[in-house]
Amino acid sequence: xxTLIKASKKPKYPxxxxxxxxxxxxxxxxxxxxxxSIPIKVLDKKYYNKIRFEDNSIKILLNYKIxxxxxxxxxxxxxxxxxxxxxNRIINIHPSYLPENKGLNAQxxxxxxxxxxxxxxxxxxxxxxxxxxxxxQEKVRIMHKDNIESLSNRILLKEHIIxxxxxxxxxxxxxx
Numbered sequence: 001x002x003t004l005i006k007a008s009k010k011p012k013y014p015x016x017x018x019x020x021x022x023x024x025x026x027x028x029x030x031x032x033x034x035x036x037s038i039p040i041k042v043l044d045k046k047y048y049n050k051i052r053f054e055d056n057s058i059k060i061l062l063n064y065k066i067x068x069x070x071x072x073x074x075x076x077x078x079x080x081x082x083x084x085x086x087x088n089r090i091i092n093i094h095p096s097y098l099p100e101n102k103g104l105n106a107q108x109x110x111x112x113x114x115x116x117x118x119x120x121x122x123x124x125x126x127x128x129x130x131x132x133x134x135x136x137q138e139k140v141r142i143m144h145k146d147n148i149e150s151l152s153n154r155i156l157l158k159e160h161i162i163x164x165x166x167x168x169x170x171x172x173x174x175x176x
Contacts, residue, residue: 001072002032007164009036015171019064023053029072039064054082061086067174070167071125075104078125090125091170092132093163095155097121097139102130107151110142117141118151120159122166136166 001020008017020033023045033040041060043053058081061069071092083090096106097119110118119139124132138158142151 001029001070003160003164004070004072004167005032005036005038007167013168013171014175015068015167017070019060019066021057021060023048023076027073050076050079054079058082058085068167068170070163072163077129080127083125083127088124088133089174091122091135091166092125092130093120093122093159093166094130095120095152095159096130097137098123098130098134107148107155111146111148111151115142118155120155120162122162135169136162138162 005017007013008015017036017038019039019041020029021041021043022029023043025042025044025046027042030040030042041057043056045053048056066086067089069086069090071090074092078090094102094106095118096102096110097117098121100115101107101109101113101118107118117139119137121130121137122135123130124135126132138161140151140155140158
């Protein structure tokens with residue numbers, strides 16, 4: 001999230017981060033948003049079930065006139081209601097070279113699968129987990145000595161490169 005915010009602050013970057021919504025009152029993104037003076041809405045999962053969370057999120061997103069949603073660390077499958085409202089305008093980053101290793105624990109899946117490489121993928125969000133149209137990908141070679149942490153750290157470095165590039169690409173398309 002911070003990488004997207006930093007990119008959006010650069011001159012001539014075609015997107016602005018207008019709002020952060022979370023369902024976790026302890027999310028790291030709250031402090032990051034505060035650091036950059038970005039409005040934060042916390043709809044804590046202790047008080048909001050999935051339906052109430054999404055209904056309130058939709059109201060907030062419409063109020064802020066949000067055109068594109070970038071998920072970052074959001075571990076919840078979105079409903080058809082929100083996916084339809086922002087069709088092809090919700091993106092996510094996943095720590096694997098999709099379509100391989102969808103869902104949770106992607107790095108562990110890659111290591112257990114004895115893959116030679118994995119990576120990260122920015123994709124559109126649809127009804128199926130990590131199955132939307134791919135926007136950008138970057139490969140990361142799996143080293144013999146890798147463990148989940150070392151592999152995750154190398155993937156994260158690539159994520160910080162491709163997520164702002166993908167957002168820029170989509171924002172430019174929306175402007176044209």
